[in-house]
Amino acid sequence: MGQGAYGEVNLVKKKDTDEQYAIKIIMKHNKTGRANFMETVFNERDILGHLKNIPQIVKLYAAFQDQENLYFLLELGKNGSLRSLIQNKREEL
Numbered sequence: 147m148g149q150g151a152y153g154e155v156n157l158v159k160k161k162d163t164d165e166q167y168a169i170k171i172i173m174k175h176n177k178t179g180r181a182n183f184m185e186t187v188f189n190e191r192d193i194l195g196h197l198k199n200i201p202q203i204v205k206l207y208a209a210f211q212d213q214e215n216l217y218f219l220l221e222l223g224k225n226g227s228l229r230s231l232i233q234n235k236r237e238e239l
Contacts, residue, residue, distance in 0.1 A: 148230075153171045155169070155220075156169050157169075157222070166222045167207065167220060168220045168222045168223065169217055169218070169220070171215050173215055174214060174215060174216060190218075191206065191209050191218065194206035194220075204222075205221040
């Protein structure tokens with residue numbers, strides 16, 4: 147679905163209901179050179195958790211990890227990423 151500085155976002159489906167979600171996969175090995183990389187990632191997780199009752203913000207359903215990656219299971223934003231929406235709006239102007 148998309149690629150970013152820290153990883154990628156993929157479409158996933160729950161097997162028993164076919165409900166769709168987005169899964170954000172964040173590589174633990176920081177290739178951006180940012181010293182506060184992990185702090186930024188954990189801040190994102192915490193902020194999404196605090197904003198879970200705001201309808202305009204995608205919901206974070208779960209966060210987990212393995213040796214190589216962190217994973218955020220998110221509500222699927224049917225209209226695409228915020229970045230692409232902003233870019234499309236700018237092109238309209």
